[in-house]
Every structure is written in C-alpha cells, then in structure tokens.
Amino acid sequence: MASDQLLEQYKLYVELADRVSDRRIKTNQYFITLLSGLLVVLSFVLHKDQQATLSRYQPYIVFSVGLLGIILCLVWQLNISSYRQLNSQKFQVIHDMEKHLPYPLFAKEWQLLGEGKDRKKYLQLSRVEKLVPVILSLPFVVLFIYALF
Numbered sequence: 502m503a504s505d506q507l508l509e510q511y512k513l514y515v516e517l518a519d520r521v522s523d524r525r526i527k528t529n530q531y532f533i534t535l536l537s538g539l540l541v542v543l544s545f546v547l548h549k550d551q552q553a554t555l556s557r558y559q560p561y562i563v564f565s566v567g568l569l570g571i572i573l574c575l576v577w578q579l580n581i582s583s584y585r586q587l588n589s590q591k592f593q594v595i596h597d598m599e600k601h602l603p604y605p606l607f608a609k610e611w612q613l614l615g616e617g618k619d620r621k622k623y624l625q626l627s628r629v630e631k632l633v634p635v636i637l638s639l640p641f642v643v644l645f646i647y648a649l650f
C-alpha cells in the first residue's frame with residue numbers, strides 16, 4: 502500500500518515538474534512577444550509621417566522604450582533563474598523519491614547526461630535560455646544610449 506502511494510505521489514510530482522517547464526516556455530514566449538511588440542510600436546511611433554507631430558517628444562519616447570525594454574529583459578532574466586531553481590529542486594525531490602522505486606529513471610538519465618557538467622553530453626537549456634534576454638536587450642540598450650546623446 503505504501504509503495505502504491507509513493508508511485509502515485511511520484512507520478513503527480515513528475516506531472517507538476519512538467520507543468521513548471523510548460524509555464525517557463527510560456528513565460529519566455531510572453532517576454533519575446535512583449536519586447537518584439539515594443540519595438541514594432543516604436544517603429545510606428547517614429548515613422549516619418551508621425552515625426553512632425555512627435556518630434557519634440559522623440560528623445561523621451563526613445564529613452565522610455567529603451568529603459569522599459571532593458572527593465573523587461575532584467576525581469577525576464579530573474580524569471581529564468583527562478584524557474585531554473587524551481588525545476589532543480591523539483592528534480593531533486595524526484596531523485597529522492599526514485600530511491601524507493603524499482604528503477605530511478607530521471608536519476609539514470611541525469612547520470613548519462615554527465616549531470617550537466619559535460620557540455621559534450623548535455624548543454625543545459627537554461628544556460629542557452631539566459632542568452633536570449635541578453636541578445637534581445639541589445640536594441641533597447643542602443644535606443645537608451647542613443648536617447649541620452
């Protein structure tokens with residue numbers, strides 16, 4: 502009976518870990534959409550037909566969009582770190598539960614992947630994932646610096 506309960510808890514916890522990964526993907530999509538949309542809106546606002554109307558506000562608009570983009574990229578970085586920590590802890594719990602199950606699937610997989618230490622075996626997604634906000638922050642940094650000068 503206790504092993505049946507453990508198996509059910511294990512299944513539930515693996516499902517919860519998967520849901521965290523899904524939320525992480527959706528969060529990344531949200532930030533990509535938001536930041537891309539911000540650049541699109543800026544291009545419409547600064548279009549040459551609009552420039553006469555907005556010319557005196559242009560430096561403030563460019564500065565604000567640059568600053569907002571940088572802040573959003575920093576918040577995105579924090580979200581990625583938080584999800585990484587949460588997933589790491591969830592998989593630690595899964596590994597602990599697997600000690601009481603017939604075969605430790607996730608622990609074995611992690612061992613075969615070199616526990617994330619050997620990039621030839623496994624390049625951790627969160628390391629690659631953290632580069633995206635940095636790359637997407639570059640146009641906003643350029644806008645911010647441009648607006649200052």
